[in-house]
Amino acid sequence: xxxxxxxxxxxxxxxxxxxxxxxxxxxxxxxxxxxxxxxxxxxxxxxxxxxxxxxxxxxxxxxxxxxxxxxxxxxxxxxxxxxxxxxxxxxxxxxxxxxxxxxxxxxxxxxxxxxxxxxxxxxxxxxxxxxxxxxxxxxxxxxxxxxxxxxxxxxxxxxxxxxxxxxxxxxxxxxxxxxxxxxxxxxxxxxxxxxxxxxxxxxxxxxxxxxxxxxxxxxxxxxxxxxxxxxxxxxxxxxxxxxxxxxxxxxxxxxxxxxxxxxxxxxxxxxxxxxxxxxxxxxxxxxxxxxxxxxxxxxxxxxxxxxxxxxxxxxxxxxxxxxxxxxxxxxxxxxxxxxxxxxxxxxxxxxxxxxxxxxxxxxxxxxxxxxxxxxxxxxxxxxxxxxxxxxxxxxxxxxxxxxxxxxxxxxxxxxxxxxxxxxxxxxxxxxxxxxxxxxxxxxxx
Amino acid sequence: xxxxxxxxxxxxxxxxxxxxxxxxxxxxxxxxxxxxxxxxxxxxxxxxxxxxxxxxxxxxxxxxxxxxxxxxxxxxxxxxxxxxxxxxxxxxxxxxxxxxxxxxxxxxxxxxxxxxxxxxxxxxxxxxxxxxxxxxxxxxxxxxxxxxxxxxxxxxxxxxxxxxxxxxxxxxxxxxxxxxxxxxxxxxxxxxxxxxxxxxxxxxxxxxxxxxxxxxxxxxxxxxxxxxxxxxxxxxxxxxxxxxxxxxxxxxxxxxxxxxxxxxxxxxxxxxxxxxxxxxxxxxxxxxxxxxxxxxxxxxxxxxxxxxxxxxxxxxxxxxxxxxxxxxxxxxxxxxxxxxxxxxxxxxxxxxxxxxxxxxxxxxxxxxxxxxxxxxxxxxxxxxxxxxxxxxxxxxxxxxxxxxxxxxxxxxxxxxxxxxxxxxxxxxxxxxxxxxxxxxxxxxxxxxxxxxxxxxxxxxxxxxxxxxx
Numbered sequence: 001x002x003x004x005x006x007x008x009x010x011x012x013x014x015x016x017x018x019x020x021x022x023x024x025x026x027x028x029x030x031x032x033x034x035x036x037x038x039x040x041x042x043x044x045x046x047x048x049x050x051x052x053x054x055x056x057x058x059x060x061x062x063x064x065x066x067x068x069x070x071x072x073x074x075x076x077x078x079x080x081x082x083x084x085x086x087x088x089x090x091x092x093x094x095x096x097x098x099x100x101x102x103x104x105x106x107x108x109x110x111x112x113x114x115x116x117x118x119x120x121x122x123x124x125x126x127x128x129x130x131x132x133x134x135x136x137x138x139x140x141x142x143x144x145x146x147x148x149x150x151x152x153x154x155x156x157x158x159x160x161x162x163x164x165x166x167x168x169x170x171x172x173x174x175x176x177x178x179x180x181x182x183x184x185x186x187x188x189x190x191x192x193x194x195x196x197x198x199x200x201x202x203x204x205x206x207x208x209x210x211x212x213x214x215x216x217x218x219x220x221x222x223x224x225x226x227x228x229x230x231x232x233x234x235x236x237x238x239x240x241x242x243x244x245x246x247x248x249x250x251x252x253x254x255x256x257x258x259x260x261x262x263x264x265x266x267x268x269x270x271x272x273x274x275x276x277x278x279x280x281x282x283x284x285x286x287x288x289x290x291x292x293x294x295x296x297x298x299x300x301x302x303x304x305x306x307x308x309x310x311x312x313x314x315x316x317x318x319x320x321x322x323x324x325x326x327x328x329x330x331x332x333x334x335x336x337x338x339x340x341x342x343x344x345x346x347x348x349x350x351x352x353x354x355x356x357x358x359x360x361x362x363x364x365x366x367x368x369x370x371x372x373x374x375x376x377x378x379x380x381x382x383x384x385x386x387x388x389x390x391x392x393x394x395x396x397x398x399x400x401x402x403x404x405x406x407x408x409x410x411x412x413x414x415x416x417x418x419x420x421x422x423x424x425x426x427x428x429x430x431x432x433x434x435x436x437x438x439x440x441x442x443x444x445x
Numbered sequence: 446x447x448x449x450x451x452x453x454x455x456x457x458x459x460x461x462x463x464x465x466x467x468x469x470x471x472x473x474x475x476x477x478x479x480x481x482x483x484x485x486x487x488x489x490x491x492x493x494x495x496x497x498x499x500x501x502x503x504x505x506x507x508x509x510x511x512x513x514x515x516x517x518x519x520x521x522x523x524x525x526x527x528x529x530x531x532x533x534x535x536x537x538x539x540x541x542x543x544x545x546x547x548x549x550x551x552x553x554x555x556x557x558x559x560x561x562x563x564x565x566x567x568x569x570x571x572x573x574x575x576x577x578x579x580x581x582x583x584x585x586x587x588x589x590x591x592x593x594x595x596x597x598x599x600x601x602x603x604x605x606x607x608x609x610x611x612x613x614x615x616x617x618x619x620x621x622x623x624x625x626x627x628x629x630x631x632x633x634x635x636x637x638x639x640x641x642x643x644x645x646x647x648x649x650x651x652x653x654x655x656x657x658x659x660x661x662x663x664x665x666x667x668x669x670x671x672x673x674x675x676x677x678x679x680x681x682x683x684x685x686x687x688x689x690x691x692x693x694x695x696x697x698x699x700x701x702x703x704x705x706x707x708x709x710x711x712x713x714x715x716x717x718x719x720x721x722x723x724x725x726x727x728x729x730x731x732x733x734x735x736x737x738x739x740x741x742x743x744x745x746x747x748x749x750x751x752x753x754x755x756x757x758x759x760x761x762x763x764x765x766x767x768x769x770x771x772x773x774x775x776x777x778x779x780x781x782x783x784x785x786x787x788x789x790x791x792x793x794x795x796x797x798x799x800x801x802x803x804x805x806x807x808x809x810x811x812x813x814x815x816x817x818x819x820x821x822x823x824x825x826x827x828x829x830x831x832x833x834x835x836x837x838x839x840x841x842x843x844x845x846x847x848x849x850x851x852x853x854x855x856x857x858x859x860x861x862x863x864x865x866x867x868x869x870x871x872x873x874x875x876x877x878x879x880x881x882x883x884x885x886x887x888x889x890x891x892x893x894x895x896x897x898x899x900x901x902x903x904x905x906x907x908x909x910x911x912x913x914x
Contacts, residue, residue, distance in 0.1 A: 038706075038710050039543045039711065040542075041541050041542040041543050042537045043543075043545065044509075044510040044511070044545075044792060045510070045511055045512070045533040045536065045537045046533065046792070047512075047514075048513070048514040048515075048790050049514065049515040050514075050516060050790060051516060052516065062489065063490065063492075065491055065493045065494075066493065066494045066495065067493075067494075067495045067496075068496050069496065069497045069499060069516045070498065070518065086492040086493070086570060087492075089489075089570050089571055090491065090574075091488050091489040093490075121533050121536055125536065125537055129540065142711055142712065144710065144712065146890070146891075178711075178833045185833055187831065187833045224679050224680040255485070255486065255592075256629060257592075257593045257629045257638070262634075335497070337491065375638065375858065377638040378636045378638070380857065380859075380913075382677070382840075382858070382859040382911040382912065382913075383838060383911060384836065384860065384862040386831060386836060386838075401834070401836065401864065402836070402862065402864055402867075404679070404860065404909050404910070404911030406859065406912045440679050440913055441679075442680050442681075442909050442910060442912065443681075444681060444907075444909055
């Protein structure tokens with residue numbers, strides 16, 4: 001038995017002794033190395049150790065949650081005691097059916113990488129220097145960013161016999177580059193991530209972000225008008241991820257606060273849109289063997305040729321809906337409870353080259369970064385175009401400033417005119433570009 | 446754990462570090478206790494209790510910063526994280542081409558304890574649940590079209606001790622209490638939502654004094670009234686911003702650009718503008734952590750520097766920036782007590798507190814009477830900015846058309862945006878009704894910090910409105 005399971009068991013036994021219907025205990029132990037980059041140089045090198053325990057206790061369906069940032073037996077028992085006591089103060093909830101029982105799952109490949117786990121502080125500095133070297137290929141860029149390498153073990157036990165432990169590594173590189181020429185300013189931000197050291201491309205990230213930043217020099221205002229819209233890879237990824245996470249979570253749907261509530265098996269998008277969520281993708285950033293409640297992760301079809309196939313469930317929403325959990329219980333940290341969240345989003349590429357789509361666009365806008373985040377309740381979108389270009393007669397002409405977009409997500413999803421065959425892949429996720437027929441752009445002219 | 450033992454160990458660990466040739470080091474010990482209650486759709490959903498304790502060390506050596514944090518609480522752990530921070534600083538010392546520095550302060554021995562009437566830690570969870578349940582009942586019952594109603598409560602006690610190699614020990618305690626309400630109204634397949642958030646640096650008395658029925662009914666009615674509202678128009682408009690949206694504008698468009706770390710790094714649009722006129726003469730913007738009870742208030746920042754009221758823009762001139770010990774050393778300025786850290790896992794960075802536009806003399810009626818065609822922008826909860834361009838976006842919860850000086854059609858939510866330096870020149874009127882209306886949190890570099898913002902009503906021409914029609 002590992003030390004984490006031993007500690008979790010102490011908390012679990014204590015909660016059961018105190019008289020609770022069901023409970024689970026989550027223990028997390030991590031070490032995170034971080035280098036911050038400012039003014040195109042290494043600014044700070046950090047190491048953060050974090051470990052803690054949380055207990056969810058159910059009394060007649062009412063939930064009590066307690067956590068503590070320590071890892072000793074006394075603290076485990078005290079956390080269990082607080083959770084049990086709070087569960088008796090919460091109201092009984094007949095809609096709570098049960099926590100999941102134990103189940104078998106094949107371990108997902110590539111969640112843990114020894115090479116990445118063994119990266120030292122010096123190694124993180126070297127990744128940062130590679131990033132800076134890539135950025136310096138493009139003259140005159142001012143670079144800031146962060147390089148994070150994390151090694152984490154999670155363990156979950158519940159009163160029905162679930163006992164799982166998984167160690168995972170991950171790395172995240174986020175960078176912003178600013179290029180100035182006289183009064184002109186161009187900037188761009190991008191990221192790279194992976195669970196394995198070999199999946200990281202810091203040099204290429206640094207170079208591409210600075211090249212892109214240069215492309216945003218000389219931004220111009222446009223007139224308010226209706227245009228075609230091409231959402232690039234990153235905006236497609238963030239937008240679809242956002243819609244799946246906030247509008248297709250069964251929690252939002254059951255609460256009637258999603259514009260996609262009550263639409264199961266309906267056509268919600270053009271037939272060219274197919275979205276899969278795969279929590280088992282090898283080396284995937286969002287992959288793991290089990291979800292935050294011990295349910296095996298799986299690959300599910302979310303939208304198939306425009307038809308909504310499923311909502312995302314944890315055990316509570318699944319019990320309420322009378323279906324099986326889809327394995328989407330997510331725990332960001334032991335300091336928070338369980339939330340429903342997507343894992344790795346894969347949007348099926350189409351059959352037209354992005355270049356060809358641009359060439360066929362007479363009057364349009366190409367957005368390269370940022371999400372069109374709808375209000376989940378009604379799908380209303382109103383946001384700035386922070387990294388966009390004007391397209392005229394099939395050519396990308398100039399970057400935009402002071403431009404905004406207004407749309408409705410339901411209408412937008414139904415007006416997909418093309419999905420590109422080119423795509424961007426991050427470990428586990430796939431995002432092509434998408435062309436929409438017509439959107440309203442507000443401009444400063 | 447015994448915190449006074451921790452302080453003694455921290456002092457000894459820092460003293461023993463002095464011989465290693467460092468420029469500066471500090472240790473922070475952070476203890477947090479929080480309770481949260483959530484009531485949704487007629488049911489107490491979750492009652493949460495959390496306790497955080499941790500420590501972090503920061504070392505500046507030969508121009509490089511090292512930082513280490515742990516939540517292991519043994520006294521040997523403090524020496525260990527200081528050693529780790531020292532090692533990290535040493536390993537990057539030769540690799541940084543822009544050396545870090547800190548403002549030299551005197552030794553400070555200071556303690557701040559909050560004066561609250563009712564310490565929320567002493568209120569039984571049952572009482573908190575009762576209050577929340579009654580608010581949620583009002584919210585749900587205020588209109589038959591409400592399909593989802595949620596009320597959330599959180600109180601947070603924080604004790605932060607900062608010890609540094611100047612010999613200082615500053616202890617800062619705070620208590621914050623926050624309530625949020627959200628309602629969704631539906632008619633057919635049309636849904637609209639409303640959100641309200643109220644918070645103070647205060648105890649449970651803040652909740653007890655709220656006119657809870659009024660707040661609940663107003664929030665529910667706002668959601669249901671939006672069902673009949675029109676889609677917002679798109680384009681450039683003269684706008685009148687209410688106290689919340691003007692707060693978002695002051696915070697996003699101006700405040701973030703005035704954070705001196707971005708100025709020192711050359712990123713902010715204000716990098717060459719300190720001392721220059723950048724706005725209309727009638728505009729003054731303040732950042733002030735000393736506003737009594739405001740959600741963004743504090744006595745000392747996470748470097749143990751006293752928070753102070755200061756002008757960012759005074760009569761149109763950019764007069765001041767928000768500083769940490771590092772940014773003030775880099776820009777030859779005085780620290781302003783704006784270095785804040787979310788918890789022990791993060792470095793203090795330059796942050797705002799309560800940021801607001803100062804009131805002038807126009808009434809709301811006077812602000813709208815000269816508007817031939819414009820939009821009254823009301824309520825808003827999020828925004829962001831790209832400081833290198835000063836391009837900002839502010840969410841607006843609802844609007845009203847203004848036609849010939851009169852309030853007209855009700856509009857659904859939208860966003861407004863523009864370029865800070867252009868918009869500051871287009872302020873055409875400043876109201877007389879200052880209110881802070883945005884208790885909540887601001888995110889920067891992964892850290893979420895309690896802030897507030899506001900101002901009087903403000904009239905601005907040529908604002909871009911991201912509408913649908």
